[in-house]
Amino acid sequence: MALDTVAQAIAQPDAVQPFAELGLKPDEYARIKEILGRRPTSSELAMYSVMWSEHCSYKSSKIHLKQFGEKAVKTDALLVGIGENAGVVDVGQGYAVTFKIESHNHPSFIEPYQGAATGVGGIVRDILTMGARPIAVMDPLRFGPAEAADTKRVLPGIVAGIGGYGNCLGLPNIGGEVVFDETYLGNPLVNALCVGVMKHSDIKLAKAAGAGNLVVLYGAKTGGDGIGGVSVLASETFESKGPAKRPAVQVGDPFVEKVLIECSLEIFAEDLVVGIQDLGGAGLSCATSELASGGSGGMKVQLDKVPLRDPSLSPEEILMSESQERMCAIVEPSKIARFLEICEKWDVTVTVIGEVTDGNHLEITWNGELIVDVPPRTVAHDGPVYQRPFAEPAYIKQVAAEQIDVPLAASAAEIRNTVLTLAATPNLADKSWITSQYDKYVQGNTIQAQPDDSGMVRIDEETHLGVAISTDANANWSYLNPYEGAKLALAEAARNIATAGAKPLAVTNCLNFGSPEDPGVMWQFAESVRGLADGCVEMGLPVTGGNVSFYNQTGSTAILPTPVIGVLGVIDDVRTRTPMSFSKAGLELYLLGETRADLAGSEWAYLHGQRGGKAPHADLKKELHLIDLLVAGRTKKIFTAAHDVSQGGLSATLTEMVLRNNVGATVECENVGIALVSETPGRVVVAVDPSQRTALEKEAASHGIALTHLGTTGGDKLVINGAEISLDELRIAHTQTLPKLFG
Amino acid sequence: MAKIVVDVMLKPEILDPQGKAVAAALPRLGFTFAKDVRQGKRFEIEVDGQPTAAQLAEVEKAAEKLLSNPVIETFTVRVEK
Amino acid sequence: MAKIVVDVMLKPEILDPQGKAVAAALPRLGFTFAKDVRQGKRFEIEVDGQPTAAQLAEVEKAAEKLLSNPVIETFTVRVEK
Amino acid sequence: MKIGVVTFPGTLDDRDAARAVRHAGGDAVSLWHNDADLHGVDAVILPGGFSYGDYLRCGAISRFSPVMEPIIAAAQKGMPLLGICNGFQVLAEAHLIPGALTRNHALHFICKDQKLVIENNQTAWTSAFAEKEEIVIPLKNGEGAYMCDDQTLAMLEGEGRIIARYVGENPNGSRNLIAGVTNERGNIVGLMPHPEHAIDALTGPTADGLGFFTSVLKALAAGGVK
Numbered sequence A: 001m002a003l004d005t006v007a008q009a010i011a012q013p014d015a016v017q018p019f020a021e022l023g024l025k026p027d028e029y030a031r032i033k034e035i036l037g038r039r040p041t042s043s044e045l046a047m048y049s050v051m052w053s054e055h056c057s058y059k060s061s062k063i064h065l066k067q068f069g070e071k072a073v074k075t076d077a078l079l080v081g082i083g084e085n086a087g088v089v090d091v092g093q094g095y096a097v098t099f100k101i102e103s104h105n106h107p108s109f110i111e112p113y114q115g116a117a118t119g120v121g122g123i124v125r126d127i128l129t130m131g132a133r134p135i136a137v138m139d140p141l142r143f144g145p146a147e148a149a150d151t152k153r154v155l156p157g158i159v160a161g162i163g164g165y166g167n168c169l170g171l172p173n174i175g176g177e178v179v180f181d182e183t184y185l186g187n188p189l190v191n192a193l194c195v196g197v198m199k200h201s202d203i204k205l206a207k208a209a210g211a212g213n214l215v216v217l218y219g220a221k222t223g224g225d226g227i228g229g230v231s232v233l234a235s236e237t238f239e240s241k242g243p244a245k246r247p248a249v250q251v252g253d254p255f256v257e258k259v260l261i262e263c264s265l266e267i268f269a270e271d272l273v274v275g276i277q278d279l280g281g282a283g284l285s286c287a288t289s290e291l292a293s294g295g296s297g298g299m300k301v302q303l304d305k306v307p308l309r310d311p312s313l314s315p316e317e318i319l320m321s322e323s324q325e326r327m328c329a330i331v332e333p334s335k336i337a338r339f340l341e342i343c344e345k346w347d348v349t350v351t352v353i354g355e356v357t358d359g360n361h362l363e364i365t366w367n368g369e370l371i372v373d374v375p376p377r378t379v380a381h382d383g384p385v386y387q388r389p390f391a392e393p394a395y396i397k398q399v400a401a402e403q404i405d406v407p408l409a410a411s412a413a414e415i416r417n418t419v420l421t422l423a424a425t426p427n428l429a430d431k432s433w434i435t436s437q438y439d440k441y442v443q444g445n446t447i448q449a450q451p452d453d454s455g456m457v458r459i460d461e462e463t464h465l466g467v468a469i470s471t472d473a474n475a476n477w478s479y480l481n482p483y484e485g486a487k488l489a490l491a492e493a494a495r496n497i498a499t500a501g502a503k504p505l506a507v508t509n510c511l512n513f514g515s516p517e518d519p520g521v522m523w524q525f526a527e528s529v530r531g532l533a534d535g536c537v538e539m540g541l542p543v544t545g546g547n548v549s550f551y552n553q554t555g556s557t558a559i560l561p562t563p564v565i566g567v568l569g570v571i572d573d574v575r576t577r578t579p580m581s582f583s584k585a586g587l588e589l590y591l592l593g594e595t596r597a598d599l600a601g602s603e604w605a606y607l608h609g610q611r612g613g614k615a616p617h618a619d620l621k622k623e624l625h626l627i628d629l630l631v632a633g634r635t636k637k638i639f640t641a642a643h644d645v646s647q648g649g650l651s652a653t654l655t656e657m658v659l660r661n662n663v664g665a666t667v668e669c670e671n672v673g674i675a676l677v678s679e680t681p682g683r684v685v686v687a688v689d690p691s692q693r694t695a696l697e698k699e700a701a702s703h704g705i706a707l708t709h710l711g712t713t714g715g716d717k718l719v720i721n722g723a724e725i726s727l728d729e730l731r732i733a734h735t736q737t738l739p740k741l742f743g
Numbered sequence B, C: 001m002a003k004i005v006v007d008v009m010l011k012p013e014i015l016d017p018q019g020k021a022v023a024a025a026l027p028r029l030g031f032t033f034a035k036d037v038r039q040g041k042r043f044e045i046e047v048d049g050q051p052t053a054a055q056l057a058e059v060e061k062a063a064e065k066l067l068s069n070p071v072i073e074t075f076t077v078r079v080e081k
Numbered sequence D: 001m002k003i004g005v006v007t008f009p010g011t012l013d014d015r016d017a018a019r020a021v022r023h024a025g026g027d028a029v030s031l032w033h034n035d036a037d038l039h040g041v042d043a044v045i046l047p048g049g050f051s052y053g054d055y056l057r058c059g060a061i062s063r064f065s066p067v068m069e070p071i072i073a074a075a076q077k078g079m080p081l082l083g084i085c086n087g088f089q090v091l092a093e094a095h096l097i098p099g100a101l102t103r104n105h106a107l108h109f110i111c112k113d114q115k116l117v118i119e120n121n122q123t124a125w126t127s128a129f130a131e132k133e134e135i136v137i138p139l140k141n142g143e144g145a146y147m148c149d150d151q152t153l154a155m156l157e158g159e160g161r162i163i164a165r166y167v168g169e170n171p172n173g174s175r176n177l178i179a180g181v182t183n184e185r186g187n188i189v190g191l192m193p194h195p196e197h198a199i200d201a202l203t204g205p206t207a208d209g210l211g212f213f214t215s216v217l218k219a220l221a222a223g224g225v226k
């Protein structure tokens, strides 16, 4: 196809354009024509189609996500809110922290290694773009059943890809999740979180201010990767002369990204950029339109200057390419020489591709011919907004009426069987087969990582200031009640931070759902967002950003609603954190919080093929008191150890605690059958020195948290109501599952 | 005993970071002959006797299923003397 | 434009865990043809025009110095049509 | 004492190695791969990471960096030189240490707390340890299996040039459980596990790794390696 210029678009207004193949609806195409006052050129059409796609425009989710801003508690801690590449939070001492989760679900199913690897690469660039040094990553994952053949294909590849990319960047992996469920079999979830740190003064924004400033593209050369990754574009519709099929899968080059990080940080340190944007989904279309609309309003770009890996690429393809490891910066002319020098030092390809202009035109030329002339805002921000219909699906009432009927342990043999079964089930088994493929030590600031409740990194070596992060989702509960499920995930993530004694500060999320065109799925989504927004208000936490991933389904079967919630907390002195377990005998074990018969959505019920019942109600006021108690217990040095009770109930918590440092415990529980497997939220097991008994009792009472004495630590067994399990036996049960399955 | 060789290369349109690194390193060592370098995998498979057509068809299948990922790679199968 | 191929394989006495893993995976997928599998690297080097003897000698040198590690690997250089 | 820490493109543990040097009481000087000047340092550390992405073979490309020339020359005259993980791979590729490092037998990256026994406490980098001292430091690599031919192995064993061995199950398939090797003179040491990540029990499994860094400062204070 010949070059389609603006002049031609005017001269040939009736040319037929493949808007539908590009994923645009007739009304959206009409709207583009209305905006431009003419038909779009093929390049313009490419830009609008990718930027107005679900992935980039959030057209189905926008009206719901608004609640995060509207309901939000006002807080001075939020330095940069939703809308930028990632939110930024003040953590004190002049430091700011930015963190965000993104999904790379579909690419990881097609090519597990590269899909997962580039997922890590993308989120790390988002964090870097804010001006921050990335300091850690996490990876919440969901797979089909552990025994399924396809899980054996995707899991090892995904894990190797996350490790391969993250390890090579020198980012410690400090946590994540691994959950198996049949709804993820044809659609595994790969979410990746990155956290970065900077000084307040170093915050960078995606805006192209100042006419005459230069638009600089640096990093990897542009190839034909991921064209059609954003929308469903097949490049043949452009009749390009290049290779018949452009790959939908990108291959990452973590080495280039590592160099790009160091190069960028050196550039930031010398204050050489006015604005910056990474190239992720929608590539240059996104970067140029967002930078321009965030700044002076206009930009001129010479697209033919973009360095190409594949010279056969057409302008439309260059605009859409999702080639990895690229950044776009706005640089004052007086600073460009130094900018180029730093790129040369790091051997990074760099090209000035345009300049910032006043006015409202994003003009892109190809060998001197104008091929794009659009108001940038209309591309970046004025995309379509859908009010998709939603309605409570029929299953909700059905499952709510179901009674959970599972065996509950009474005899010693049954107690042993319950504990050993839960310890070994794939969802609760030791995850070291996976996590030992991740570097957790690099950078030398890791205080906590897997298998701790949260990841914790030191951000200042002198003052010992640190941050803690946890990500959680409980899709079983979200399935039963998405509103409560989102709140419960928020509560769990916050609790996982607080057990170490860190104070929750901010929230991010990655909302993984089925098709928004299904009213039932849309209802799950709407309810989850409402629950999370309300939950954040109740807990006084701002949502700093997030990501929505729709269309996670196999055929017509959607995944369980999976809102992954990440909570960031701060701790003033990492040396005083409360560890997850105890390493000596003679400590007293207590349960904080009340236990009810919460079997719905529990791992024990799932193990018995039951997923019905009523999800517990999230009592966030109680959670806040519990968090305060956990922080107070740390600062007052009451706790020797603290570990939360979640999936797998008290049984799983005790298993993890005794195996951590190989010190046993003897406990006695009332109503042991329920006590072992119930998953009532808002509970934590703590270990204290006997001398701290009264201090603990006083502290718990003053926070209004129920306190139950469980027993004492010591020995080489876990003894529950007289039922004995040797630590060796428990360890074998807990640690052999994954190696046996994956090898 | 014969040897079947399966060569697996990344498709031309797919980024090849390893090949790129080699291509960049060669001139630094004074080697200027390469316009481009691509790096792939070579599998040498030993089989009993002369490979039959049926056996080669099996190898093709294995190459597609296990030795390569058709989404990003291509392969060739041949018998080597 | 011609293509020079450098194949690099681990020396026979060096353990090849990748080849071993492939050899073990094949029968699990129902492929029974392999007595043994070794995995190595294949470099495809693009050069301008027909490679000269001098150029091939250079490639040999690069293969020895950079593309392989003589402590554990052997290599072969050939021109491919 | 000034200890140089080299940064190649893709090096990751340079800041950690510098921190370890400072904890031990030395001055860390960063050296850039493209600068063929040692800036007057008394010893050099090649830290861990994925230099040049570990493409081709680990250490194969960085081994030809400009900074390696003066380093090799100085080390051949006795300057203490420690290669950790990727640094060890660079030393092997540069043939300063015999043998080669190959893919872990399980074929994936491993990161774990590893018990080692110090087999030779006479080198520039191990003199602070007791004979046969057992330590725990992180092991993290994808290609850490030490390989060499039988003759070389016999020579290394015979000359006491294996400085540290893994204790317990072989984590990566190294011959004779080899975790670290020295040259004849004892000034050059290649070590697969990471002592720089074990200088403080707050951030590492132990503080056992510090001994490598205090050793070299002691050796230098005593006038270097003969």
Ligand SMILES: Nc1ncnc2c1ncn2[C@@H]1O[C@H](COP(=O)(O)OP(=O)(O)O)[C@@H](O)[C@H]1O
Pocket (backbone or CB within 6 Å): A138, A139, A140, A141, A173, A174, A175, A176, A177, A178, A431, A434, A435, A449, A450, A451, A452, A453, A454, A455, A471, A472, A496, A644, A646, A647
């Ligand atoms: N994919 C993963 N990557 C890194 N760490 C993980 C991953 N999956 C689980 N973990 C870690 O393993 C530990 C146990 O996980 P989990 O039982 O889900 O914790 P919790 O119930 O406290 O949320 C945690 O430290 C978690 O961060």
Ligand SMILES: [Mg+2]
Pocket (backbone or CB within 6 Å): A452, A453, A454, A496, A643, A644, A646
């Ligand atoms: Mg927890």
